[in-house]
Amino acid sequence: MQDNDSVRGSWSSRWVFILAATGSAVGLGNIWKFPYIVGENGGGAFVLVYLACIACVGVPILMAEVLLGRRGRQSPVHSVRDVALEAGRSSRWSMIGIGGAVAGFLIFAFYSVVAGWVLAYMFHAANGSFTGAGSDHISGLFEQLLADPQALTIWHTAFVVLVMAVVIRGVNKGLEQAIRILMPSLFVLLLLLLMYALTTGSFGKSLHFLFDSDFSKLSWDGVLTALGHAFFTLSLGMGAMMVYGSYMPKQSSIATTLITVAVLDTVVALVAGMAIFPIVFANQLDPGAGPGLMFVTLPVAFGNMAGGQVFGFLFFLMVAIAAWSSAISLLEPAVTWMVEQYEISRARACIWIGLVGWTLGLGALASFNVGSDWLVLGMNFFDLLDFVTANLLLPAGGFFIAILVGWRITPSISRDELHLTTVNGYMIWHFLLRYISPVAVLVIFIANLYSKFQG
Numbered sequence: 001m002q003d004n005d006s007v008r009g010s011w012s013s014r015w016v017f018i019l020a021a022t023g024s025a026v027g028l029g030n031i032w033k034f035p036y037i038v039g040e041n042g043g044g045a046f047v048l049v050y051l052a053c054i055a056c057v058g059v060p061i062l063m064a065e066v067l068l069g070r071r072g073r074q075s076p077v078h079s080v081r082d083v084a085l086e087a088g089r090s091s092r093w094s095m096i097g098i099g100g101a102v103a104g105f106l107i108f109a110f111y112s113v114v115a116g117w118v119l120a121y122m123f124h125a126a127n128g129s130f131t132g133a134g135s136d137h138i139s140g141l142f143e144q145l146l147a148d149p150q151a152l153t154i155w156h157t158a159f160v161v162l163v164m165a166v167v168i169r170g171v172n173k174g175l176e177q178a179i180r181i182l183m184p185s186l187f188v189l190l191l192l193l194l195m196y197a198l199t200t201g202s203f204g205k206s207l208h209f210l211f212d213s214d215f216s217k218l219s220w221d222g223v224l225t226a227l228g229h230a231f232f233t234l235s236l237g238m239g240a241m242m243v244y245g246s247y248m249p250k251q252s253s254i255a256t257t258l259i260t261v262a263v264l265d266t267v268v269a270l271v272a273g274m275a276i277f278p279i280v281f282a283n284q285l286d287p288g289a290g291p292g293l294m295f296v297t298l299p300v301a302f303g304n305m306a307g308g309q310v311f312g313f314l315f316f317l318m319v320a321i322a323a324w325s326s327a328i329s330l331l332e333p334a335v336t337w338m339v340e341q342y343e344i345s346r347a348r349a350c351i352w353i354g355l356v357g358w359t360l361g362l363g364a365l366a367s368f369n370v371g372s373d374w375l376v377l378g379m380n381f382f383d384l385l386d387f388v389t390a391n392l393l394l395p396a397g398g399f400f401i402a403i404l405v406g407w408r409i410t411p412s413i414s415r416d417e418l419h420l421t422t423v424n425g426y427m428i429w430h431f432l433l434r435y436i437s438p439v440a441v442l443v444i445f446i447a448n449l450y451s452k453f454q455g
């Protein structure tokens with residue numbers, strides 16, 4: 001297989017790949033989505049299923065996805081096609097890449113709306129709108145924002161422009177410098193919030209909520225949400241990690257690198273949960289409040305801590321950057337594919353893709369105001385995009401990746417790419433990828449459908 005490193009560029013080191021992949025993985029999924037879905041699904045049992053999905057389904061497929069990208073060295077569509085052909089299989093496997101690019105768009109549409117909320121909150125925090133405010137006032141602010149399509153459009157547009165500005169330059173140029181500073185600072189700010197949470201008096205209660213597993217509170221819907229979120233938070237099943245893998249140096253170890261990424265991602269989500277729930281309980285808020293949870297809790301903390309104006313601003317700035325570095329990877333698969341397929345410039349591909357993503361986003365933001373009664377299957381457009389991508393498209397993408405890499409390509413290819421030094425390491429991975437990951441996805445899908453028909 002030709003090695004076109006020199007034409008496409010690659011990360012300057014393994015460390016930079018870790019940062020980029022972590023930048024993609026750590027985002028709104030960890031800080032915004034994880035706490036609110038834990039709240040909606042009753043706590044500990046959900047967290048346990050989620051952790052099991054990360055370890056047994058997510059990590060093996062993550063390694064498979066990166067392996068495909070590094071082997072193929074192109075956009076996901078063409079990487080999958082070439083690796084399948086190399087193994088003597090059909091080129092139709094490239095459908096994985098096409099489905100992934102579509103999923104990326106759909107996620108981008110609602111993701112950029114939430115990122116827009118974060119931008120708005122950055123300014124609220126800096127202006128001192130939270131200072132001394134009680135939780136009623138804070139909830140009111142959030143409702144006001146949602147009810148204002150014009151403001152939402154401005155913030156959403158600002159975010160789309162920020163993302164496109166990096167994607168146009170090529171991710172491995174624009175991104176490297178930013179993430180070196182971002183990731184460590186985000187972590188420090190989360191620890192600060194955690195310290196505040198310790199002072200609320202509700203820390204113990206929130207630990208029980210997060211870690212006591214009462215399975216009677218968990219439905220099959222909840223299990224599917226946990227599985228879907230494992231994919232969502234690891235940026236898995238849609239080609240983002242594959243495209244980043246395609247820039248990964250040949251000699252780096254896929255296994256240790258990606259286990260590191262998965263651990264970092266999980267730690268950030270758990271810390272976010274441990275920072276948010278004490279504030280929820282201390283202010284008698286509802287843990288099942290839904291997508292607004294982060295926006296009605298954390299400002300209370302900033303409003304009441306010393307230096308909260310500065311920390312609040314910094315925190316939302318960090319979340320904005322985390323969302324930014326994730327959103328970039330949502331569009332990168334589609335952009336690289338368009339450039340290769342239609343031989344157009346990166347800039348032109350970016351403009352098309354940015355426009356489509358932006359337009360879909362308008363539909364998502366209307367779900368909170370003018371379009372709140374456009375319902376499909378009882379969901380507004382925002383919830384529908386979230387449901388279809390995280391709970392259906394990403395697990396399905398991951399399932400086919402597991403089948404392709406686990407069953408259809410020759411082990412010599414995967415052995416050669418993974419170069420796991422211990423025989424056991426390879427065997428464990430191969431076993432999980434062949435038997436556990438795809439079966440878990442199928443079982444959860446089927447159980448879910450079954451329980452829907454029953455109910």
Ligand code: PHE
Pocket residue numbers: 024025026027028029030107231232233234235236238240326327329330
């Ligand atoms: N992993 C990102 C997050 O948790 C979202 C994402 C999903 C990014 C899929 C890229 C691909 O916020």
